[in-house]
Amino acid sequence: MSFLKRDRDNFDPALRQAFKHNLMSHPLLQFDELKKLALRHPTVRFHSANLPRTQSLDTVVHERPTGFSLEDSLENISTSGSFVFIMDVQKDPIYAPFVNALLDEIEGDVNKKQSNLRNRQAWVFITSPGGVTPYHRDQEAATYFHIKGKKTFWLWDALDRDIVSQEENEYFHGVHGLKKTLYSESKMDKAEKFEINPGDGIYFPYTAPHMVENGADEFSISFSVTHMTDEDFNARRIYKINQILRKLGFSPSDMNHSKVIDSLKLSLHFFLRYSLFPFNLGWNRNE
Numbered sequence: 106m107s108f109l110k111r112d113r114d115n116f117d118p119a120l121r122q123a124f125k126h127n128l129m130s131h132p133l134l135q136f137d138e139l140k141k142l143a144l145r146h147p148t149v150r151f152h153s154a155n156l157p158r159t160q161s162l163d164t165v166v167h168e169r170p171t172g173f174s175l176e177d178s179l180e181n182i183s184t185s186g187s188f189v190f191i192m193d194v195q196k197d198p199i200y201a202p203f204v205n206a207l208l209d210e211i212e213g214d215v216n217k218k219q220s221n222l223r224n225r226q227a228w229v230f231i232t233s234p235g236g237v238t239p240y241h242r243d244q245e246a247a248t249y250f251h252i253k254g255k256k257t258f259w260l261w262d263a264l265d266r267d268i269v270s271q272e273e274n275e276y277f278h279g280v281h282g283l284k285k286t287l288y289s290e291s292k293m294d295k296a297e298k299f300e301i302n303p304g305d306g307i308y309f310p311y312t313a314p315h316m317v318e319n320g321a322d323e324f325s326i327s328f329s330v331t332h333m334t335d336e337d338f339n340a341r342r343i344y345k346i347n348q349i350l351r352k353l354g355f356s357p358s359d360m361n362h363s364k365v366i367d368s369l370k371l372s373l374h375f376f377l378r379y380s381l382f383p384f385n386l387g388w389n390r391n392e
């Protein structure tokens with residue numbers, strides 16, 4: 106059975122694109138079932154959904170509490186002004202087979218152009234009417250399924266240096282933080298805008314910036330499965346090395362400037378990761 110409807114022959118995991126899907130009526134993605142998941146799951150984050158576009162997601166939980174419990178936030182999701190984020194859904198034994206079936210299908214498409222899809226994860230987003238997910242980037246490539254309600258979704262190109270600078274990449278990958286991932290009104294000119302309804306989906310490549318606003322009339326549910334590939338890990342590794350070189354006083358070239366230099370940086374990363382482990386930089390051998 107196929108979950109996604111898209112042009113599979115022309116799918117390129119390096120490019121953003123919309124698709125259609127048939128998961129709106131899937132029993133595991135209905136609100137009552139997701140509420141049960143949220144209340145039994147160990148990793149659920151929730152905070153106010155009434156946020157400015159500039160809010161950092163690194164600090165939102167502490168800076169923007171709702172004042173409600175998780176259960177009350179969900180029970181009154183139409184009025185509680187909440188954003189509920191269920192993380193690592195693939196770890197739930199009821200959801201795991203479903204998540205894996207989806208990612209098996211995605212892997213077949215992705216691995217035609219990239220290598221070794223891994224870091225399989227899944228996430229659920231439940232948002233009160235009018236809620237905002239501020240401008241940010243994630244550490245993975247996402248296949249995003251919209252299930253309920255309406256959303257406006259803006260997506261940017263992570264390779265556009267007017268949007269994501271080399272310096273931002275070095276910080277983002279170096280410390281896995283969003284301090285330099287900043288929204289500005291001027292970025293809106295370069296955003297691709299999607300008005301999404303149940304049955305719509307968006308694929309966005311590794312670390313592509315995005316921002317979401319929920320429709321004012323009803324709460325929404327979205328579900329995404331994410332992955333990384335060898336190409337994604339290599340990008341992260343090159344920017345990690347760049348950050349170290351910059352701290353040492355060098356001015357390293359950007360990724361994709363030279364294949365030779367990129368491969369030297371990957372060799373240096375490999376050396377540091379294996380020779381100094383476990384004393385180096387908090388890295389592990391899979392990174």
Ligand SMILES: [Fe+2]
Nearest residue numbers: 241242243315
């Ligand atoms: Fe995101």
